[in-house]
Amino acid sequence: MRKILEHAMGEARKEIAFGETASYIPELGQVDKNQLGVCIYTSDGKKENIGDTDIRFTIQSISKVITLAVALERCGFYKVFEKVGMEPSGDAFNSLVKLDLSSNYPYNPMINSGAIAIASYLTPIISFKKMLEITRKLCMDEQITLNADVYLSEMSHISRNKAIAYLLESKGIIPGGSVQESLDFYVRMCSLNVTAESLANFGLVLAQGGIHPKTGEKLLDKEIVRVVKTIMLTCGMYDGSGEFAVHVGIPSKSGVGGGILSVVDKKMGIGIFGPALDGKGNSIAGRYILKSLSKELNLHMFA
Amino acid sequence: MRKILEHAMGEARKEIAFGETASYIPELGQVDKNQLGVCIYTSDGKKENIGDTDIRFTIQSISKVITLAVALERCGFYKVFEKVGMEPSGDAFNSLVKLDLSSNYPYNPMINSGAIAIASYLTPIISFKKMLEITRKLCMDEQITLNADVYLSEMSHISRNKAIAYLLESKGIIPGGSVQESLDFYVRMCSLNVTAESLANFGLVLAQGGIHPKTGEKLLDKEIVRVVKTIMLTCGMYDGSGEFAVHVGIPSKSGVGGGILSVVDKKMGIGIFGPALDGKGNSIAGRYILKSLSKELNLHMFA
């Protein structure tokens, strides 16, 4: 496997030239786009780390997976999906159109509007400190902290998300007066510093239905994990989710920090760090590597 | 003329049953919807007041006409229309779709997004106190004041306009950090207490190309007045502007407070107060009266 992975990474590096780091906040733009790291953690307890797997980067949208899982646990399925849908939107992650046009609810929890709505359900019942603790546990990584620079930078470039949040408020999807707190919670979760290895760890927890691979502790409910994996599959790679499902067929969630969390059901967790992004906001090298691994190791869900 | 007007008002009263006062803020909803007043002020100096022409109501969107005129004067045509268009949108007044979808500028200064943008250009250079003074002068009405109840009520139901304003900020249409101040300015202007007579006075000023009908003082530049009247004609009656132009053909601007400001070019100003609104937000009795007057008195611009 190491050999296959190394080969895939070699090829993937050639793609980096065609990608760019995220530009919408300065901190993300300054990252060295040539970094690349992949960690694979299999259910038989083996772990492969290649490249920059210990470099910290912000989790960004991958935090939506954690927030969704916690919300399902604390608020219940009905509350979470009362005003947030489960449908891929076919639009970019920060689109307002569908939300406004159809007077409807956010399409799913993986786009900003859905994630902000879910943040508003969580803020009254769970502290950010507790969320950090949960994240560390799920990722088996006690070093995860808030990246204050990114947090502050995002908070000062938040106009569009504010627009989304106030639109949600005006439609009664989030409670009146909850915008500020929800956005703060949302941005804090996006600003957590993880590594490719943290993501691989979390991935294996999901692959095993919520069970800690070493201690056997039940970290998440099996039903919740199933919901989360399904939504990762249909909505996890922005508006490229459908094509990714065809070519790769592994439930994954990407973030504009360059991370990808992938879950090969029952078999392995994969964490990737590659900050050069494609036009849809997915790690360009990461996507390439996952396609290669899926093919070479027969990891497609319908392989 | 008085007879024609009285007859039209009699018929118009029958329409009131089919309309409703504005419901989006409580203060507007509590108004007695059966009130009706029409004031006509002609260029030969005659003034007809029939019905509730001295009852105060909030100017609401009609203030967009004043704000536009002042912005054209203080900022210049180029600055005002650099990022705000002059096209009817074909959409409801508070739509976000066009704004987001086409990554474009607000369609025109008569919809909320355009008016908020223009407010952001004015706040750094003119105080609300000064705007109030100008409004009093244009309406020849020193009694115009801020309706504090409506102002506070609107400020506490402002989520949708906040969404619009932050979207404008995110697109660079309004300066960073100007949202709060611009919205405050915008809502204050909407909350000014006028009467049907104030509007008739202002209407005659516009009909006469900016000249005070009594003193002969030049209150507004002739070119600016021409722009304002044209935009009232094409965009002044929300998404019913086109039909209104066909049937009535008088540049007008309505507000959800129940007011309509109408300008029969060179001939007269008309002010109406009738708080029962039709589905598009226009005074239902007011629209009826203007249609009657246009027909009976031959006031259509292409009559």
Next chain:
Amino acid sequence: MRKILEHAMGEARKEIAFGETASYIPELGQVDKNQLGVCIYTSDGKKENIGDTDIRFTIQSISKVITLAVALERCGFYKVFEKVGMEPSGDAFNSLVKLDLSSNYPYNPMINSGAIAIASYLTPIISFKKMLEITRKLCMDEQITLNADVYLSEMSHISRNKAIAYLLESKGIIPGGSVQESLDFYVRMCSLNVTAESLANFGLVLAQGGIHPKTGEKLLDKEIVRVVKTIMLTCGMYDGSGEFAVHVGIPSKSGVGGGILSVVDKKMGIGIFGPALDGKGNSIAGRYILKSLSKELNLHMFA
């Protein structure tokens, strides 16, 4: 006036370089884009012809004005506007979006969907031969004929209009089975060969409320002419109508053949031929000339 016009045309010629002839059908693309002609016909019986005012070109969308007028006369106001609106759309002339999205009727008779709907109301009750006769009379030009090359070329590039027509059929806006005939009628009307002078003649008829300037014959009902002029003003220059109303303020209708029909109410008809188009499909030199004339001769409706 001749001097002012000559100066305006001189300046306008400089704009031609920035425009292009219509490209969607080959025949229109082959026209020499440097041609320019303006004819002004005033209510005192004087006529100014400068430049290429006797060159024939296809009337294209300007025919929508004739079709609308005839439909109002033959079918009545109610029938015409039962399923076609009077609102500017804010979208490009051949847009399907609004039509589909809102399950609504065509926005107005000046966009393709509205004009095709109106064609379907006329085909059962009036022949193309009769329409040609009416057009000749309104334009005081017996030489108007069908340009067979353009007609055939348009009929073989009609996919998008077919899409519009079948969508209209599926929504019950046009009768079942009427698509082919309506499109044929629509394209024939677009393919009529006129001159700048024909348009000026027609313009003066409209300026005089439907009266033939020489014979005094009533060619069109006064009420109908008023409706037509208003819709030309709000919707006649594609999605640049609002800006044109502000800057020029003369009811006008343009066609992608390079023609513009303009109506200075009560005063004059103006016909322009200038096949270099701007990005919205309006004659680029024609627009410039009308702006100049409006300013120099004080022709704005609210001047």
Next chain:
Amino acid sequence: MRKILEHAMGEARKEIAFGETASYIPELGQVDKNQLGVCIYTSDGKKENIGDTDIRFTIQSISKVITLAVALERCGFYKVFEKVGMEPSGDAFNSLVKLDLSSNYPYNPMINSGAIAIASYLTPIISFKKMLEITRKLCMDEQITLNADVYLSEMSHISRNKAIAYLLESKGIIPGGSVQESLDFYVRMCSLNVTAESLANFGLVLAQGGIHPKTGEKLLDKEIVRVVKTIMLTCGMYDGSGEFAVHVGIPSKSGVGGGILSVVDKKMGIGIFGPALDGKGNSIAGRYILKSLSKELNLHMFA
């Protein structure tokens, strides 16, 4: 399993009252909505038939799966997906908006626009007769024939699909002149008469990667089957696909004739006939049964 299935069907019958047969063509509307049949065919060769599994109904949109598979085989992956996407659209199956608005390609092969495009690629290279033969083979059902009544009825209510097809033609997504033939091909495929058992048979072929369960013959390429199953999962249940994936997690395709084809990977094919539809066009009882089976038999792809 039979017991679980019987129980699920009993419960599902209660849902039928809340559904309606398809109304857009008369023939579909006349079907008895209380019919219900389920056939399950497992990879160990067992087959369960309960209820109306031998009643013939038209395959409708389920034919899109067959057409896609054949197109992938005959035209290749690149050609099929050159101008048709793989993304869920988040819109209704017959939407024109996305197609027009973004000047883009059809979102995926499971919506009408995508399926019509694919039909246009197939018509020049394969006859309907051959398609019928392939369908019979894939469904192991020699009795499949064209339902002439439904075919004719659909061809006479085809305005909207014609609109879609001409829009595709105007955008160069389908070849010029191919509209009629493509629509005829498309409607013929929709009008094939199948049974719940035919669908179960086809489902097992897909579950086994394209291998005939009895003869072992390779009917479809494994790679193609993987693509097809993935697209069924993300796009197969109209704009309810995302929710269905969460709750059921079985690649499925429904048709407005009341059929559902479901593929439990490697394990079984399920065919359902239940013509009472929910608001999105899916068999209301069928959906209920699949949800029950998924839960009781642990059939979710991430169970």
